[in-house]
Amino acid sequence: MAAGLSLHDVSLQFGGVKVLSGVSFDVEPGSILGLVGPNGAGKTSLFNCISGHYRPTGGSITIDDTEVVGSAPSKLARLGLSRTFQHPALRLNATVLDNVLLGGHTRLPGGPVSWALGLPSTARAERDLRGEALAMLEGAGLGWAAHLPADELSHGLHKGIELWRALLSRPSLLLLDEPAAGLSHGEVDQLIASVRQIRDEHDITVVIVEHHMGLISALTDRVVVLDHGSKLMEGTAAQAQADPRVIEAYLGKDAADDAA
């Protein structure tokens, strides 16, 4: 079941520096929301607040009406949250398949002790998960890469591995931080198709941070624009791209005056 996400008055401060100020918005279950804004606007910091990596200084964040501020990332994973990172953290010596499998550990029965003991129930679940991860890679046309060390693959494929790894936990809420960064045109088109397919087949809510406006326009139902840690506006991608406040935030006041 796709999860709903609500942020109310979220603030984050490091020492005297305000990183987020009173950010509020809702994400409808099953929708794709784009979170955009210039470099340093606070997009990744907001993801870190949602995923439990940062604790907001104030405000509330709920996933399906459960307050999650103060929850550890592992608890949020059990609630159905999964994310990718702006800078992929892969185990480069491990195979592509083993990297993807890391995303499935929340679905294994028992805990680290039973995994270490190799109990039969755990071994069976692990085998099933491995089969599912392999099928996922094959479905994405990456079956040929499954048993190669991750460091033999391109940057584009590393981004792909992160996406499939995040999906193996069967999330109800997926946060993607700049999935298109550094990808070629062809790879971006493939990513757009993959995210559409994921949303349609997995009944999932997706929030995407991205500078690639083509991807944002193609994929999102709504966008939230952040600037200097505050919400500048919220609407469709077309409304955001035509909004003088957004043009000014990205390009400066002269560009906004020219566009008016």
Ligand SMILES: Nc1ncnc2c1ncn2[C@@H]1O[C@H](COP(=O)(O)OP(=O)(O)OP(=O)(O)O)[C@@H](O)[C@H]1O
């Ligand atoms: N742990 C931290 N300690 C101090 N300042 C931080 C920390 N994390 C983020 N910041 C600051 O918060 C601000 C927002 O950074 P953030 O990475 O969230 O921006 P962003 O919108 O993701 O930018 P980009 O598009 O470049 O990825 C920056 O000024 C950054 O230096």
Ligand SMILES: [Mg+2]
């Ligand atoms: Mg960022």
